[in-house]
Amino acid sequence: MIAVIGDFMIDHYLWGKSERISPEAPVPVVEIQKEEDRLGGAGNVVNNLLAFNEEVLPIGVLGKDANRLLNILKEKNVVTDGLFIDKNRQSIIKSRIIATHQQVLRYDKETKEPIKKEFEEKILEFINKSLDKIDLFLLSDYEKGTLTPTLTQEIIKLANKTNKKLIIDPKKNFSKYKNAYMIKPNKKELSIATNMQINSKEDLIKAGWKLKKELNLKYLLVTLSEEGMALFGDEFVQIPTIAKEVYDVTGAGDTVLAALGYALKNNEDMIEAMHFANAAAAVVVGKVGSATATLSEIKEYEKKYESVDYKIIPFNKAKDLALSLKKENKKIVFTNGCFDILHIGHVKYLQKAKTLGDVLIVGVNSNDSVKRLKGDTRPINDEYDRAYLLASLEAVDYVIIFEEDTPYELIKMIKPDILVKGKDYEGKEVIGSDIAKEVKLIEFVNGKSTTNIINKIRREN
Numbered sequence: 060m061i062a063v064i065g066d067f068m069i070d071h072y073l074w075g076k077s078e079r080i081s082p083e084a085p086v087p088v089v090e091i092q093k094e095e096d097r098l099g100g101a102g103n104v105v106n107n108l109l110a111f112n113e114e115v116l117p118i119g120v121l122g123k124d125a126n127r128l129l130n131i132l133k134e135k136n137v138v139t140d141g142l143f144i145d146k147n148r149q150s151i152i153k154s155r156i157i158a159t160h161q162q163v164l165r166y167d168k169e170t171k172e173p174i175k176k177e178f179e180e181k182i183l184e185f186i187n188k189s190l191d192k193i194d195l196f197l198l199s200d201y202e203k204g205t206l207t208p209t210l211t212q213e214i215i216k217l218a219n220k221t222n223k224k225l226i227i228d229p230k231k232n233f234s235k236y237k238n239a240y241m242i243k244p245n246k247k248e249l250s251i252a253t254n255m256q257i258n259s260k261e262d263l264i265k266a267g268w269k270l271k272k273e274l275n276l277k278y279l280l281v282t283l284s285e286e287g288m289a290l291f292g293d294e295f296v297q298i299p300t301i302a303k304e305v306y307d308v309t310g311a312g313d314t315v316l317a318a319l320g321y322a323l324k325n326n327e328d329m330i331e332a333m334h335f336a337n338a339a340a341a342v343v344v345g346k347v348g349s350a351t352a353t354l355s356e357i358k359e360y361e362k363k364y365e366s367v368d369y370k371i372i373p374f375n376k377a378k379d380l381a382l383s384l385k386k387e388n389k390k391i392v393f394t395n396g397c398f399d400i401l402h403i404g405h406v407k408y409l410q411k412a413k414t415l416g417d418v419l420i421v422g423v424n425s426n427d428s429v430k431r432l433k434g435d436t437r438p439i440n441d442e443y444d445r446a447y448l449l450a451s452l453e454a455v456d457y458v459i460i461f462e463e464d465t466p467y468e469l470i471k472m473i474k475p476d477i478l479v480k481g482k483d484y485e486g487k488e489v490i491g492s493d494i495a496k497e498v499k500l501i502e503f504v505n506g507k508s509t510t511n512i513i514n515k516i517r518r519e520n
Contacts, residue, residue: 065199068151070099077158101199107317110351122148208235370450393475395422413454
């Protein structure tokens with residue numbers, strides 16, 4: 060069971076059509092045709108988890124008009140014992156007027172003051188009583204008063220003490236998230252939290268590592284809108300977005316939080332969880348309003364817009380990958396190179412290499428590694444771009460970027476059955492030949508090389 064703690068609200072939708080402008084003011088007149096209440100805020104996280112067929116325990120404080128939200132949860136057979144009512148608070152209701160799939164107005168009713176100490180104590184008491192059935196915590200902070208600094212820190216301490224993962228969708232007061240397992244800000248929130256402008260990948264990396272260290276986090280995941288997601292854990296990993304159609308980003312952050320929690324609760328590793336959350340978000344932004352994504356929709360979307368990022372493996376996961384493949388009795392072939400400008404010579408070389416075994420793993424020199432080997436004008440293409448193009452080839456099963464000048468440490472981790480190099484290594488020492496079971500040399504396609512391509516471009520310019 061996943062506990063969702065935070066600011067629960069109603070997303071109230073007024074759907075209609077607009078065909079004229081008001082004579083009283085230059086605003087559209089919307090003829091309302093349908094009215095609907097949906098779970099919003101932390102409730103939308105719950106709704107997304109329910110779409111994944113996950114058991115959920117909502118925990119928080121509601122105000123007057125709480126029955127509107129409680130009734131929706133009860134209709135979905137969700138236990139509401141962890142939701143406490145403070146009749147002196149205003150329930151959070153966000154009303155949106157939508158005309159022909161376009162949101163034209165939103166108006167809010169809410170209380171933002173911190174919840175009273177007695178409700179902090181009620182929530183902590185309830186969590187302690189429910190610990191045995193809680194597998195993972197999700198904290199959805201909309202800064203509406205539920206997740207006070209005191210309460211947030213007590214929940215984090217409790218999660219750490221019981222070795223339960225805890226993921227937070229944060230807002231502005233980042234100090235209260237110290238020592239959390241993971242927080243999930245967007246780029247703007249990261250910029251505010253670190254007081255740093257983020258205008259480039261380098262800025263992002265500096266700000267990310269800074270915040271992770273300051274808050275003593277296990278993981279920091281930054282959502283980057285159309286640029287995907289970036290994870291700061293043992294190392295930096297970035298994946299691109301896969302959304303093709305964006306109609307409404309309402310609640311996309313809730314979906315990412317729910318998807319991460321679902322994937323990690325069900326024993327996916329962090330990179331797999333990122334990809335799952337990325338696909339879930341891509342589904343919901345293609346819908347209007349606070350939407351959800353079912354497991355079948357996510358699976359279908361991944362199939363339709365499949366990314367090859369799953370084939371790009373972090374360096375520190377190379378050993379685990381190799382062990383997993385060997386358990387399946389797969390014959391591993393390994394080769395490496397800069398692959399700076401991918402050409403037909405590379406493709407034919409890799410196709411031949413693949414025929415020598417079951418799985419072809421390609422090591423790719425990092426940007427710094429290429430620069431040291433080939434000079435300051437190289438590489439032409441970024442390391443991720445080179446890795447992605449290689450991963451897009453049918454012959455290539457996995458790609459791993461390495462920082463060293465040679466792939467020796469990577470080969471030590473993989474221990475391939477066959478090590479492949481070009482025919483130009485005949486009579487020379489092949490790095491890693493003392494580790495691989497066998498070395499094979501493959502003939503290159505005559506006249507096809509990155510250097511030749513670069514020289515041709517220079518001559519013609």
